[in-house]
Amino acid sequence: MMHAEDRERTILSLLENRGFVSFRELDQHIKASPATVRRDLERLATEGRIVRVHGGAKVPQSPPGLVGVPFHDNVKKHAAAKRAIGKAAAALCAPGESIIIDGGSTTLQMCPHLTNLSLQVLTNSLHIVSALLHQEKTRVSLPAGTLFREQNIVLSPFDDDGSAHFLASTMFIGAAGVGREGLMQTDVILLRAERRLMARAKSLVLLADSSKFQSPSGEAVCGWDSIDTVITDDGLAAADARMVRRAGVALITVAAG
Numbered sequence: 001m002m003h004a005e006d007r008e009r010t011i012l013s014l015l016e017n018r019g020f021v022s023f024r025e026l027d028q029h030i031k032a033s034p035a036t037v038r039r040d041l042e043r044l045a046t047e048g049r050i051v052r053v054h055g056g057a058k059v060p061q062s063p064p065g066l067v068g069v070p071f072h073d074n075v076k077k078h079a080a081a082k083r084a085i086g087k088a089a090a091a092l093c094a095p096g097e098s099i100i101i102d103g104g105s106t107t108l109q110m111c112p113h114l115t116n117l118s119l120q121v122l123t124n125s126l127h128i129v130s131a132l133l134h135q136e137k138t139r140v141s142l143p144a145g146t147l148f149r150e151q152n153i154v155l156s157p158f159d160d161d162g163s164a165h166f167l168a169s170t171m172f173i174g175a176a177g178v179g180r181e182g183l184m185q186t187d188v189i190l191l192r193a194e195r196r197l198m199a200r201a202k203s204l205v206l207l208a209d210s211s212k213f214q215s216p217s218g219e220a221v222c223g224w225d226s227i228d229t230v231i232t233d234d235g236l237a238a239a240d241a242r243m244v245r246r247a248g249v250a251l252i253t254v255a256a257g
Helices: 004-018 023-029 034-046 079-090 107-113 126-132 188-198 238-246
Strands: 020-022 051-053 056-058 098-101 120-123 139-141 146-148 153-155 168-173 177-179 182-185 201-207 219-222 229-233 250-254
Touching: 004 020, 004 023, 004 034, 004 056, 020 023, 023 034, 023 056, 034 051, 034 056, 079 107, 079 201, 079 229, 079 250, 098 107, 107 126, 107 168, 120 126, 153 188, 168 188, 182 188, 188 201, 188 219, 238 250
Parallel strands: 098 120, 098 168, 120 139, 168 201, 201 229, 229 250
Antiparallel strands: 020 056, 051 056, 146 153, 177 182, 182 219
């Protein structure tokens, strides 16, 4: 029997090459029961990565959009706090390190402070690539995938997006929300991509202004046991600060401006 990841890779590979795949073809290529294959297709369809049709599945006519606030709107919110958080996050980077910077309006604020560190940076954000382009000592890599214009990030439905060779000391990540379950995200496509990047880093630093702790919603990208450090602003409520520290996570607070 094939593992779930192998079945998923086979389905998506067949679709990438042909645009459509029938149940009969899937039965020939996948060592699993028809019921298992149908469950795989239902899951992929729910995630927006395929479209179920009579007799099989096809690729979506156009890339699905991302849920959430568009980047150009989000970058304007709590701007002073985000700048201070980004500067504090950059201070955690050591010269010559390999790091991952996940796309986001807060993680973007790290970029001006990385100039002389000779870092190797993997990012899925074109905004971050643009901010780092003029830094001659900073090497930048992008995973393969589709451009999602709402956030100007590159995401791939495939596991072999080119990031498997990259090993980072730290991943810096933002969040749609932060709560008792940990780091929250509202979009399942982005959630899966972030988990794949997280697997390539030894430690995880969460950058989230204090507003992200208010009424968090979405699905958990990871629990508190996966987060090493939280950087936020001094508007964080005392109860939320206790929640972070109780989880054994280092907490860094900065002046919001």
